[in-house]
Amino acid sequence: MFQKMELRLSGSGGQGVILAAIILADAAIEQGINAIQTQSYGPEARGGSSKAEVIISKDEIKFPKVTNCDILLCLTQNSYDKYIASLNKNGILVVDESVNVNMNESYKIYKLPILDTAQNKIGTHMVANIVSVGTLYALIGEDVISKDVMIRSITNRVPPVTVDKNIYAFEEGIKLIRG
Amino acid sequence: MSNNNGYKLVQGNEACVEGALAAGMRFYAGYPITPSTEIAEISAQKLPQIGGKFIQMEDELASMAAIIGGSLAGLKSMTATSGPGFSLMQENIGYAALAEIPCVIVNVQRGGPSTGMPTSPAQGDIMQAKWGTHGDHPSISLTPNSVQETYEYTIKAFNIAEKYRTPVVLLMDETVGHMREKLKIKDSSEIEVINRKKPTCEPKDYVAYRPDEDMVPQMASFGEGYRYHVTGLTHDETGFPTNNNDVSGKLVQRIVDKVEKNIDDITYYEEYRMEDAEIVIVAFGGVSRAAKSAIDDMREKNIKVGMFRPITIWPFLEKQINDVAQKAKEIYVAEMNLGQYFLEVDRVAGKKCPVKKINKINGELITPNEITYAVTGGAIND
CATH class of the missing domain: 3.40.50.920 (Rossmann fold)
Structure with missing residues (x-):
């Protein structure tokens, strides 16, 4: 039974991990469960490291930051190097295939072509964050948040002209996990 | 179907603007600074849609001066900033305190001193919120710890400012300003909104700084026909400067007492x-x-x-x-x-x-x- 899940999304500034976290938290609230989203980022508009966090929970969420990371997303080597130590030993790592990863670990590892899917299948690196949302959603599960709610949350939070492309990206992200 | 029970995912800074608008804010002047920038951004979007005014000033000194002017002209006014800007606002916060101009100053605290850590949380402006401006003066600061409270206490900040004719600081921190969690926007019928007391007398009989029994004078808006003088010098009941020791002492004592003696009313x-x-x-x-x-x-x-x-x-x-x-x-x-x-x-x-x-x-x-x-x-x- 789902009680609480703590997710950390990391990448390079400009990759949209904060928006990805907002979409997940937004969907959780729409679903009627509690969620908190926070972020940390440098003063730069692009580049630098960017980290966003989401906690979803059946109960009231007191401390707003992730202390027990269940799922960690890393889109870059830097973010992997910086945050991998924070992942639960029974947690799940979702990492772009371009990142060198120590595979010999107790947590579950999904090494996936997230950036490549965005760039070459959907046609723009800008949707890498929504491909990521798809992968994370597939791990969170439809029993926690319904797919309709997720799609509505994406639709509401991305620029209107990019909705179709982003929903395509979301579906492709789900496929990366489910095959 | 949505199960959200009326809750929406909202950022703390956004909730601050929602609260301000619900309280009746119709004028915002500010100079954007992380981590408060969203408050300016969203105010700029929303105020014009409801007939309000937004102005981006050249700096925080001017922003604070502008909201004093806006409030004197009769509009509920707010500015938002962070540590570096809060420092620049101090002189005019004292002006608002002495001239008894209701206004709300939001300080979303970040790491200091100086420009410090723009995107990181801190609570280093606690003493500045009380003693940042010189001289004895009333100080009111409210500190929310959630998105819902940011909404509720922004409304209260306006109400207190209006009721006691004094600047009120909403002292947030980056954690609360930037986090997103659920918010329920209240129906206007559920929200208590307090407005400043307006003069009930004829303009010719108006004595701008003569306090009522509650120690708070009635406030006419500029342009309504009530002529009066506003100054940062100690002044008598007409509003004109005086060095009279008795009058000056009583004035400063009164502006402090009107808050301190009503502390139970603003205790949260x-x-x-x-x-x-x-x-x-x-x-x-x-x-x-x-x-x-x-x-x-x-x-x-x-x-x-x-x-x-x-x-x-x-x-x-x-x-x-x-x-x-x-x-x-x-x-x-x-x-x-x-x-x-x-x-x-x-x-x-x-x-x-x-x-x-x-x-x-x-x-x-x-x-x-x-x-x-x-x-x-x-x-x-x-």
Whole structure:
């Protein structure tokens, strides 16, 4: 039974991990469960490291930051190097295939072509964050948040002209996990 | 179908604007600064849609001056900033206090001093919020710890400013300003909105700074036909400057008394698991979220610990802290500075029980584990 899940999304500034976290938290609230989203980022508009966090929970969420990371997303080597130590030993790592990863670990590892899917299948690196949302959603599960709610949350939070492309990206992200 | 029960995912800074609009804000002047920028952005979007005005000023000195002008012209006015801008606003905050101009100043605190750490949380402006401007003056600061509270206490900040004709500071921190969580926007019928007292007399009989029994003078808007003078010099009831020692002394005493003697009316706080608490953590803003979580952890180990959370940071809740100290064996003040609020808590509680500090100034929120560790053995080393 789902009680609480703590997710950390990391990448390079400009990759949209904060928006990805907002979409997940937004969907959780729409679903009627509690969620908190926070972020940390440098003063730069692009580049630098960017980290966003989401906690979803059946109960009231007191401390707003992730202390027990269940799922960690890393889109870059830097973010992997910086945050991998924070992942639960029974947690799940979702990492772009371009990142060198120590595979010999107790947590579950999904090494996936997230950036490549965005760039070459959907046609723009800008949707890498929504491909990521798809992968994370597939791990969170439809029993926690319904797919309709997720799609509505994406639709509401991305620029209107990019909705179709982003929903395509979301579906492709789900496929990366489910095959 | 949506199961959201009327809740939406909203950022703290956005909730501040929603609260301000609900309270009747119709003028915003500011100079954007991280981590408060969204307040300016969203005000710029929303105010014109409801006939309000937004202006981006050249700096924070001018922003503060502009909201004083806006309020004198009759519009409920707000500005938002962070530490560096708050420093620049201090002179005119004192002007608003002495000239009795209602307005709301939001300070979303970031790491300092100077330009410090723009994107990181801190609570280093606690004493500045009280003593940043020179001279004796009333100080009111409210500190929310959630998105919902940011909405509610922005409304209260406007109400208090209007009722007592004084600047009110909404003292947020980056944690609360930038986090997103659920918010329920209230129906306007559920919201109490207080407006400043307007003169009931003829313009020719108006004496701008003659206080009513509640110590607050009636306030005419500029342009309504009531002619009066506004100055930052000490003034008599007409508003014109005076050096008369008797009049000047009484004026400063009155503007302080109108707030201090009504402290019960502006006292807001939360007690968490305090029924049988022997150890009390005093925390506010973002840090209080860590404290709650730490208290839950420690309670599971049968440690009798609770939290007193001042929402009204200024004036200092002396009576309540005194009560806490009567029962507590130990008090910890947890804050993202080197012990500013500690000084006040220790002043009131220190003779009754030991008061200790839990501090962090590296740009990260204090964690529940750090509080638990400090309370159960050893202090935090940064």
